[in-house]
Amino acid sequence: MGISHTLSRILSGLFQKKTARIGIYGPPNAGKTTLANRIAGDWSGTISGTTSEVPHETRRAARSGNITITGSNGKSVTIDIVDTPGVTTRVDYKEFLEYGIEREDAINRAREATEGVAEAMHWLREDIDGVIYMIDATLDPFAQVNIMMIGIIESRKLPVIIAANKIDLPDATPQRIRNAFPQHPVVPVSCLDGTQIESLYEEMVRHFR
Amino acid sequence: MQGVRIDLISEERLSQMPSMEKIRLILDNVREGTIVILESGLTPDEQSVLIEMTMQEILPDGFSGIEIESYPSKQKNPGVFSRFLKGDESRRLTVIGPANQLKMIRKDRGFISAWISGR
Numbered sequence: 070m071g072i073s074h075t076l077s078r079i080l081s082g083l084f085q086k087k088t089a090r091i092g093i094y095g096p097p098n099a100g101k102t103t104l105a106n107r108i109a110g111d112w113s114g115t116i117s118g119t120t121s122e123v124p125h126e127t128r129r130a131a132r133s134g135n136i137t138i139t140g141s142n143g144k145s146v147t148i149d150i151v152d153t154p155g156v157t158t159r160v161d162y163k164e165f166l167e168y169g170i171e172r173e174d175a176i177n178r179a180r181e182a183t184e185g186v187a188e189a190m191h192w193l194r195e196d197i198d199g200v201i202y203m204i205d206a207t208l209d210p211f212a213q214v215n216i217m218m219i220g221i222i223e224s225r226k227l228p229v230i231i232a233a234n235k236i237d238l239p240d241a242t243p244q245r246i247r248n249a250f251p252q253h254p255v256v257p258v259s260c261l262d263g264t265q266i267e268s269l270y271e272e273m274v275r276h277f278r
Numbered sequence: 279m280q281g282v283r284i285d286l287i288s289e290e291r292l293s294q295m296p297s298m299e300k301i302r303l304i305l306d307n308v309r310e311g312t313i314v315i316l317e318s319g320l321t322p323d324e325q326s327v328l329i330e331m332t333m334q335e336i337l338p339d340g341f342s343g344i345e346i347e348s349y350p351s352k353q354k355n356p357g358v359f360s361r362f363l364k365g366d367e368s369r370r371l372t373v374i375g376p377a378n379q380l381k382m383i384r385k386d387r388g389f390i391s392a393w394i395s396g397r
Contacts, residue, residue: 158329159343159377160336176338183333190330194323211385216350217325224322249350 088135089277090149090196094189094222095203096214097124097155100234103260104203105152109133111266124164125182127154130192140274141267148199148277151192154185156214193221199228199277201269206233206241206257210249219250230272233257237264282313282379282394289318297324301331308376309341311397319348319372345380347390348372 093101102119109115113136119126131152139145162179166172193200200222204210222229231250233243236257243257254276256269285307292300301324307314320328325346332344349370373380373392383391 156329157343158332158346160333161342161377162338179336179338183336187330187333190326190333194326209385211350211387213345213347213382213385216348217322217329217346221322221326 088147088149089198090132090151091199091201091273091277092130092151092153092189092192092197093201093203094153094156094193094218096205096212097157098122099155099203099205100232100260101155101203102127102152104201104232104234104258105131105133105150107260107263107266108136108138108150111270112136112138122168125155125160125178125185127152128178128181128185130154130185130188138270138273140271142274144274144278146274146278148273151197153189153192154182156186156189156218158214160186193225197227200230201273202229202231202253203234204231204246206235206243206246207238210246215249219253223252228276229253230269230276231255232260232269234260237262280396282311282396284313284315286315287317292316292318297321297327300324301328304328304374305331305335305344308344308374309335311376311379313373313375313380313394316372316374319370341376343377344374345377345382345392346372346374347380347382347385347392349385349390350387 093105095101113133115133133150133152135147136150137145137147160179160182162172162175165175165178170178202218202222204215219229231246231253233241233246233255235241236243237259243255247255254272256265256272258265258269260266295303300320304314305328335341336343373390375394379395379397381393381395383393385391
């Protein structure tokens with residue numbers, strides 16, 4: 070039984086399709102964890118992480134495994150969702166003091182945030198098969214972090230969908246994001262209230278299969 | 279004389295440097311308060327490593343990271359011959375400085391305006 074069990078595992082490992090790991094990337098406060106929670110809630114009934122207005126609430130990459138998303142045409146995709154810390158080139162603990170966080174906690178939070186960003190970059194180079202890149206549609210899409218990250222994702226030839234988030238806000242202009250990155254699919258969405266989330270799911274099924 | 283030091287590094291010199299040497303040069307200079315201008319910028323992989331190494335060097339009440347600005351990459355020509363064209367269009371002039379000294383004022387596809395302050 071031992072040999073046949075081992076053989077069966079090897080064979081299933083050879084022929085079973087690997088579940089794609091889809092990273093949710095973007096700058097801090099773009100809505101990455103809100104999206105991860107919505108995807109996990111809609112398709113597996115779980116919650117991935119906590120959200121907050123304080124930047125760098127997510128300081129460790131968090132994975133929700135084996136989520137199957139089905140499109141309106143009946144086709145589906147099974148993925149692992151990796152919610153990553155917001156990518157930035159600067160972290161100053163003093164910014165957290167403005168949110169009423171004590172100095173010691175702010176320093177710890179900053180240290181964890183730097184480790185989390187470094188880890189997220191490492192994941193992108195080693196362990197990610199596709200990306201949902203989140204951009205706050207009320208902000209300038211030409212922010213350097215967006216330009217760098219899209220360039221890095223393109224250089225790794227990873228399939229990417231850009232989610233133009235926060236379209237529930239009056240200042241949102243997702244068309245600016247389309248103009249900035251015309252080479253990629255851009256889906257306007259509100260991860261907070263679910264507006265057009267179905268369009269994102271359809272695009273995910275099309276793009277990540 | 280007081281002021282801000284600016285190092286401009288040519289494309290030729292950059293092309294002779296291994297990636298880690300480039301990244302080390304940038305971080306060492308920026309940590310000392312120097313603004314570094316790269317004529318041809320960094321590859322996406324180098325940018326990825328630069329972000330990772332920057333994060334590892336941030337300290338409370340010390341180095342708080344970098345500000346980096348470059349133009350968006352040129353839109354790729356969708357024509358059938360585009361794949362045969364030489365040159366890496368993603369590597370464009372790049373300005374890098376300490377996060378607490380360099381601040382971007384405005385940027386679009388072909389224009390960068392930044393403010394540099396002393397330490």
